[in-house]
Amino acid sequence: MTDTSPDDRYHLVVAANRGPVSFHDDPYGEPVVTRGPGGLVTVLTEVLRRYPGTWVAAAVGGEELRLAAGESAAEVELDGDVYRLRYVAIDPDVYHKYYSVVANPMLWFIQHYLWDLGRHPDVSAAELDAWQHGYLPVNRLFADTILKELAAGTGDADGRPPVVMLHDYHLYCVAPSVRQHAGDVFLHQFVHIPWSQSDYWRVLPDHIRGAIYEGLLANDIIAFHTEHYVQNFLRCCSDLLDLPVDYRARTVAVQDREVWVRAYPVSIDPSGLRSAARARRALAAEREILRKRREHLILRVDRLDPSKNVIRGFVAFGRFLELHPEFRERVTFLALLQPSRTDVEEYVTYREHVERVAADINAQHGATDWMPIDLRIQDDFPVTVAAYKHYDVLLVNAISDGMNLVAKEGPVLNRRDGVLVLSEHAGAYEELGAFALGVNPFNIEQQAEAIYKALTMDADERAARSEQLRRVVEGNSIEKWIAAQVADIRRKLAGEV
Numbered sequence: 001m002t003d004t005s006p007d008d009r010y011h012l013v014v015a016a017n018r019g020p021v022s023f024h025d026d027p028y029g030e031p032v033v034t035r036g037p038g039g040l041v042t043v044l045t046e047v048l049r050r051y052p053g054t055w056v057a058a059a060v061g062g063e064e065l066r067l068a069a070g071e072s073a074a075e076v077e078l079d080g081d082v083y084r085l086r087y088v089a090i091d092p093d094v095y096h097k098y099y100s101v102v103a104n105p106m107l108w109f110i111q112h113y114l115w116d117l118g119r120h121p122d123v124s125a126a127e128l129d130a131w132q133h134g135y136l137p138v139n140r141l142f143a144d145t146i147l148k149e150l151a152a153g154t155g156d157a158d159g160r161p162p163v164v165m166l167h168d169y170h171l172y173c174v175a176p177s178v179r180q181h182a183g184d185v186f187l188h189q190f191v192h193i194p195w196s197q198s199d200y201w202r203v204l205p206d207h208i209r210g211a212i213y214e215g216l217l218a219n220d221i222i223a224f225h226t227e228h229y230v231q232n233f234l235r236c237c238s239d240l241l242d243l244p245v246d247y248r249a250r251t252v253a254v255q256d257r258e259v260w261v262r263a264y265p266v267s268i269d270p271s272g273l274r275s276a277a278r279a280r281r282a283l284a285a286e287r288e289i290l291r292k293r294r295e296h297l298i299l300r301v302d303r304l305d306p307s308k309n310v311i312r313g314f315v316a317f318g319r320f321l322e323l324h325p326e327f328r329e330r331v332t333f334l335a336l337l338q339p340s341r342t343d344v345e346e347y348v349t350y351r352e353h354v355e356r357v358a359a360d361i362n363a364q365h366g367a368t369d370w371m372p373i374d375l376r377i378q379d380d381f382p383v384t385v386a387a388y389k390h391y392d393v394l395l396v397n398a399i400s401d402g403m404n405l406v407a408k409e410g411p412v413l414n415r416r417d418g419v420l421v422l423s424e425h426a427g428a429y430e431e432l433g434a435f436a437l438g439v440n441p442f443n444i445e446q447q448a449e450a451i452y453k454a455l456t457m458d459a460d461e462r463a464a465r466s467e468q469l470r471r472v473v474e475g476n477s478i479e480k481w482i483a484a485q486v487a488d489i490r491r492k493l494a495g496e497v
Helices: 039-050 062-068 092-111 125-152 175-182 206-216 227-241 270-277 280-292 310-323 345-365 381-388 406-413 429-435 444-455 459-475 478-493
Strands: 012-015 021-025 031-035 053-058 074-078 081-088 163-167 186-190 221-224 251-254 257-263 296-303 331-338 373-377 393-396 419-423 437-439
Touching (some): 012 039, 012 125, 021 062, 031 074, 039 053, 039 081, 039 163, 039 478, 053 125, 081 125, 092 125, 125 175, 125 206, 163 175, 175 186, 175 206, 186 478, 206 227, 221 227, 221 478, 227 257, 257 478, 280 381, 296 310, 296 406, 310 331, 310 345, 345 373, 381 406, 393 406, 406 419, 406 429, 419 429, 419 444, 429 459, 437 444
Parallel strands (some): 012 053, 012 163, 053 081, 163 186, 186 221, 221 257, 296 331, 296 393, 331 373, 393 419
Antiparallel strands (some): 021 031, 074 081, 251 257
């Protein structure tokens, strides 16, 4: 990782459920290191390049468990980056309760408004047990590991307190123990998914909901991607906890502390994305896409997650074909879906539903040599970046999304002035909505009409929208995202208001 100037040095610890690298065995049984999947790895890698520190993560495999047994942090090198890592060893049954019963689906579904409250969830003995003997113990283990790393560190030359940056909904109950036992420490937690309104949080029993809010409010700064989520969180603190809230200053008073609640919209690394699009495998995938391409290409890139609203997107496309049969055999809907949480029952059921709906639409509208929906369930980034270059329409119709980086990646790489059809419920809509075709993710007719409008839009308007999308994404870089957070940490440490 790169060095920083003395004025920028902090004793930094970042913590997230998953680490920055994955370990695999080669044919001889030796570990091979690859970069971990997901956007969180990308952005936290950028943080640690600028502010070297230690990454704390759950150990989920043999090599990680071996490293977790060590007394000190391990260093792992990959692609020129040297990661300082501490892994948290967790009993598999405890991890299952923490991850597959509480974090996913319970918290994820609450924060994405996914529960059908007439039928789900049931907070039964199994869920209560998973909270008490899964989520809370794992959060304590993370706190213990962070405290161990803080005790081993030397801090920075100017005597600044160490900074701990906690990430996402897996670690809501870590901060109180770190604050209690670490003394002079600055705690910052970034929630990368939406924050739902107060009534939806009442689904949880009082003691679970209370522990989540107490955990988050033990931080000095709580961060979200959008101002909308900031306001939802502040309203929850008022409605559910009766705490003093300043909506204008975006602060919550907790005993003798003032907690800042802020929005930092995360973005992408455009230069890194363009480099990936020039790689050999991406160029080979691009040739194959062009060979099969019809007159028009609609693209979606998502994880197979109910929050992504894949099924309604397919149904809207089927409705578009009903309303505009002149597009039959002229357009293909390429859906690149990454498998997700295959050990969670709701996700397995959802995948089956997605496959069935796609098959039904293909059977209804397809021809001998043309299938309207080209559904690929795979994790193949070279194919993704190749497809980004050549879509006419990029469909992002999520029910709810913390940000959605697909909406930012696509316009950066696209060469055809492709039109972004974007859910008004995606975090990215705050930045990009003015230059996209906004849709209500539940309105099938509106989505079908947006597809038609995008495919028939005047070339000048397409070009203008495309240019504005690129300009916004390029202007709100990862560097800006990091700098804004560090600037607020400095201001709060300095006692500014």
